[in-house]
Amino acid sequence: MKKQYLHYIAGAAALLALTLAAACTQQETPAPPPATPSGEAVAASPAAEAVAATAQEGRLAAVRSRGRLICASNNAIPGFGYLDEGNNVGFDVDLCRAVAAAVLGAAADVEVRPVTATEMGATLQSGEVDMLARTVTVTTSRETQWGNFAQTMYYDGQGFIVRQADGLTGAQELAGATVCVTQGTTTELNLQDFSNLYDLGITAKTFERTDVAVDAYRNGQCDAFTTDHSGLYAYRSGFEDKDEHIVLPDTISEEPLGPGVPHGDEQWYDIVKAVMAIIIYAEAYGVTSDTVPAAKTGNSAVDRLFGLEGSWGQTDLGLSPTAAQDVIRAVGNYGEIYDRYMAPLGLVREGGRNALWPTAPCADCPKGGQLYSIPLR
Numbered sequence: 140m141k142k143q144y145l146h147y148i149a150g151a152a153a154l155l156a157l158t159l160a161a162a163c164t165q166q167e168t169p170a171p172p173p174a175t176p177s178g179e180a181v182a183a184s185p186a187a188e189a190v191a192a193t194a195q196e197g198r199l200a201a202v203r204s205r206g207r208l209i210c211a212s213n214n215a216i217p218g219f220g221y222l223d224e225g226n227n228v229g230f231d232v233d234l235c236r237a238v239a240a241a242v243l244g245a246a247a248d249v250e251v252r253p254v255t256a257t258e259m260g261a262t263l264q265s266g267e268v269d270m271l272a273r274t275v276t277v278t279t280s281r282e283t284q285w286g287n288f289a290q291t292m293y294y295d296g297q298g299f300i301v302r303q304a305d306g307l308t309g310a311q312e313l314a315g316a317t318v319c320v321t322q323g324t325t326t327e328l329n330l331q332d333f334s335n336l337y338d339l340g341i342t343a344k345t346f347e348r349t350d351v352a353v354d355a356y357r358n359g360q361c362d363a364f365t366t367d368h369s370g371l372y373a374y375r376s377g378f379e380d381k382d383e384h385i386v387l388p389d390t391i392s393e394e395p396l397g398p399g400v401p402h403g404d405e406q407w408y409d410i411v412k413a414v415m416a417i418i419i420y421a422e423a424y425g426v427t428s429d430t431v432p433a434a435k436t437g438n439s440a441v442d443r444l445f446g447l448e449g450s451w452g453q454t455d456l457g458l459s460p461t462a463a464q465d466v467i468r469a470v471g472n473y474g475e476i477y478d479r480y481m482a483p484l485g486l487v488r489e490g491g492r493n494a495l496w497p498t499a500p501c502a503d504c505p506k507g508g509q510l511y512s513i514p515l516r
């Protein structure tokens with residue numbers, strides 16, 4: 140039996156065990172248990188059978204024969220993954236749509252599976268989804284236990300929101316405070332580290348869903364709410380009294396957010412990485428959803444990206460030479476995605492980490508940041 144196959148069975152077993160265990164309050168899921176010698180007991184479950192079939196077939200072939208990409212994301216996080224007139228949209232959802240456009244030729248062929256922070260690790264680890272894109276921070280433990288993370292698509296860091304009337308000016312003034320936080324997140328662990336480091340005696344009040352944690356802060360159960368800075372602005376944008384709440388200036392952690400894929404399929408991992416690179420480089424080359432070239436432009440880098448000259452490995456990856464045309468026509472470049480979902484929350488890109496790298500070739504794009512990817516060639 141293929142090693143890859145055993146890995147997915149073990150992952151599926153881990154998912155079943157975790158589901159039965161119900162409430163999980165820690166961030167990191169345990170490593171998958173060793174596969175049973177035969178694997179039969181686990182393979183009896185339809186979910187495990189589907190996962191094992193995917194592993195044998197290869198994920199690209201499985202996605203194509205299924206005709207849709209299964210993406211674990213969210214439907215209640217403003218900006219990243221939320222419902223808009225019944226449609227699940229957002230920055231993270233667009234990363235899934237981009238991959239669907241590359242491998243299926245149609246961005247709409249995505250099934251979004253909303254997962255909470257406590258569920259996301261086991262869901263990815265099980266192999267029952269093709270990718271995970273939901274405000275998830277890449278860490279060494281998560282990469283070891285959950286899956287491979289493709290590319291940082293949003294550089295973030297943890298902060299706090301407090302009531303203006305409380306007069307706080309910095310996070311170290313939170314001594315003795317009660318802070319609302321989401322279970323199963325890096326946020327919960329960082330809060331503990333921060334409290335210990337400055338001997339603040341912070342009490343964490345944890346909730347499985349972030350929107351419930353925010354409501355608890357809003358109705359006075361906590362002195363502060365903490366999550367990634369993007370999340371603070373995202374939730375604050377929905378407060379009717381937003382001017383009465385301030386985001387403190389402190390950033391207490393590094394939170395590189397980006398999509399992950401299940402372990403065990405290098406081709407699939409490389410595909411998702413390449414799609415993220417397409418989104419980033421299209422912006423760097425100044426190509427938008429409206430200006431995707433269908434004939435040579437004379438700029439070799441642009442022509443190579445869009446499959447009009449040379450190659451960046453499309454055939455080896457199992458993709459159409461013009462996959463990048465499908466991606467950018469469907470979701471736009473990084474700047475377009477950002478402007479659609481993040482900018483309306485008040486998250487300014489200029490001067491920040493999510494601007495493109497300082498020497499990016501585009502003329503009118505935000506530069507001087509950390510957003511950078513491996514070259515497509």
Ligand SMILES: N[C@@H](CCC(=O)N[C@@H](CS)C(=O)NCC(=O)O)C(=O)O
Nearest residue numbers: 255256274275276324325348349370
């Ligand atoms: N980036 C952190 C925090 C992620 C996080 O808590 N994101 C919130 C939204 S800002 C969330 O996913 N909440 C879960 C939910 O509401 O279901 C992590 O990966 O642990």
